Amino acid sequence: MAGLINFADENEVKQFLDNLGVEYSFQCYSEKDPEGCQRLADYMEGVKKNYESAAQVLKHNCETNGHGESCYKLGAYHITGKGGVTECLKTAYSCFIRSCNAGGKKSVDACHNVGLLAHDGRAMEGGPDPTAARQYYEKACAGGFAPSCFNLSALFIEGNSKGLAPDMTLALKYANRACELGHVWGCANASRMYRLGDGTEKDEKKAEELKNRAKGRRKKKTAHFGELLSSVRQSLLSCATSYGESLPGRRCS
Known part of the structure; x- marks a missing residue:
């Protein structure tokens, strides 16, 4: 039939790609x-x-x-x-x-x-x-980009010397949003904050719910991406992309 490409014919495929x-x-x-x-x-x-x-x-x-x-x-x-x-x-x-x-x-x-x-x-x-x-x-x-929500949470947990004060209420807000979007460590951080009462009233029920959600998502992620970081402390300090990756490269002048 005219117009159809015979993908078994190497020359015909090459011509088609060249035309593209x-x-x-x-x-x-x-x-x-x-x-x-x-x-x-x-x-x-x-x-x-x-x-x-x-x-x-x-x-x-x-x-x-x-x-x-x-x-x-x-x-x-x-x-x-x-x-x-x-x-x-x-x-x-x-x-x-x-x-x-x-x-x-x-x-x-x-x-x-x-x-x-x-x-x-x-x-x-x-x-x-x-x-x-x-x-x-x-x-x-x-x-809707979960790693950014997680990194915002980390920013507000840590604060810095350049004018950004720690704000546990905002940290919890963004950890919850990261969790809603499927970020394992967003769920883990939010769980920890509910348990400790950081940025909110203590809520053991909510903490346990989020902990279980994190565990379930971690198992699912592990099947595809390998073992994740095991320490919630590390996740609190992580300000990289999802799953602990960061951008390579150099600044240049």
């Missing part, structure tokens, strides 16, 4: 369609494995069109130096801010990454910026 590349390139550069540029970048990365070309398209689509997903992916490239771009957390930070503010696909991930980099301080001129970290974690948390 031509079509996406036309969409991007002739029709000036930002979504076409994103498709072209994905094609270069996923089909052609040409990361240098993918990086060039992402840069064009982010800087010229302000495309949120392209800015996010370009930021991710700058974290590790993928595609021949400069490995630079400061540049990645700028890309993630553009993606976060643009909205759309990957925006909450980008907001979370801005929060991480501000919290960590390696991308910042003056070191960690808890105010910026809070602002962008709040945006990601409001978008």
Whole structure:
């Protein structure tokens, strides 16, 4: 039947993929369609494995069109130096801010990454910026991104010397939200706070309920991701991404 691709025919598949590349390139550069540029970048990365070309398209689509997903992916490239771009957390930070503010696909991930980099301080001129970290974690948390809610909880548990006072009521609020969104350590932290009466009245029943929820989710996560951290104390001090990961990379000048 005309129009159908015989995927058993290597030459026919190659021709089909080559035609896709031509079509996406036309969409991007002739029709000036930002979504076409994103498709072209994905094609270069996923089909052609040409990361240098993918990086060039992402840069064009982010800087010229302000495309949120392209800015996010370009930021991710700058974290590790993928595609021949400069490995630079400061540049990645700028890309993630553009993606976060643009909205759309990957925006909450980008907001979370801005929060991480501000919290960590390696991308910042003056070191960690808890105010910026809070602002962008709040945006990601409001978008349903559980690790940002958890990190907000950790921020308010710890406080810092740069003007962010500990606030156990807010810490509990965000731990509960992280738990609602499925974050194991959000449930564990909220349970501990109800048991101790941190930021709330003591509530053993609620503490036990959240503890059991954390245990159930931990078993489920362990089956997929391996053993999680065993110490609630460690979780209280963790200000990284979910499951204890943090962004690699270096600040650069």
